[in-house]
Amino acid sequence: MPTHRRISLILVALLAAAAAAFSLYTWIAMSWSYSEGERAGYLQKFSRKGWLCKTWEGEMLLSSMPGAIPERFAFTVRDDKLAAQLSAAAGKRVVISYAQHRGVPSSCFGETEYFVEKVAVAP
Numbered sequence: 441m442p443t444h445r446r447i448s449l450i451l452v453a454l455l456a457a458a459a460a461a462f463s464l465y466t467w468i469a470m471s472w473s474y475s476e477g478e479r480a481g482y483l484q485k486f487s488r489k490g491w492l493c494k495t496w497e498g499e500m501l502l503s504s505m506p507g508a509i510p511e512r513f514a515f516t517v518r519d520d521k522l523a524a525q526l527s528a529a530a531g532k533r534v535v536i537s538y539a540q541h542r543g544v545p546s547s548c549f550g551e552t553e554y555f556v557e558k559v560a561v562a563p
Contacts, residue, residue, distance in 0.1 A: 448491040448537075454531060454543045459561055460544070461536045462545070465545060466545055467535070469541055469543045469545065470541055470544065470549065473540060474475050474540045474541065475543055476537070476538065476539045477538060477540075478535055478536065478538070479500060479503055479531065479535070479538065480502070480533065480534070480536075480558070480562060481500035481501050481503065481534070482500060482501045482503075482510075482531065482533075483498065483526060483531065483532060484500060484512075485499040486523075486526050486527055488523075489528050489551075490547075490548075491546070493499050493549075494539045495517075495547075495548075495551065496516065496518070496520075496526075497514070497515075497550070497552070498514070498515050498517065498526060499512055499513065499514050499515075500512070500513045501532070502525075508533035513554070513557070514551070515536065515538060515552055516549075516550030516554060517555070519556075520559030522530050522559050525561075526556075526559055529561050533561070533562040534559060534560065534561055534562060535559075535561075535562050536556050536558065536559050536560075537556070537557050537558035538554045538555060538557060539554075539557055540553050540554055540555075541553055541555060544554075
């Protein structure tokens with residue numbers, strides 16, 4: 441019987457260590473940014489999506505010249521205040537500041553690796 445108890449304790453310790461390592465990796469991935477920048481374009485789509493983990497996901501159309509085919513830029517918003525600002529700016533030209541977090545282990549944090557930190561409606 442002591443052998444079974446020892447094996448159970450080892451399994452529990454391994455599971456706890458794996459959970460702690462996963463939590464540490466997630467914290468590092470969300471705290472450290474790979475790149476930061478700004479993008480300007482027209483807010484085309486913005487919605488709250490997900491089965492279990494609901495996240496704010498958006499899409500902007502970036503156009504460099506009038507008449508050119510616009511490039512799409514997908515992004516994620518974690519802050520509800522920023523989400524409200526973006527919802528009010530649907531269809532308008534906006535400038536967003538973002539941080540790129542690479543290696544985020546789950547889509548529960550967002551579908552993209554670009555997380556919006558600041559929003560401004562362009563004149």
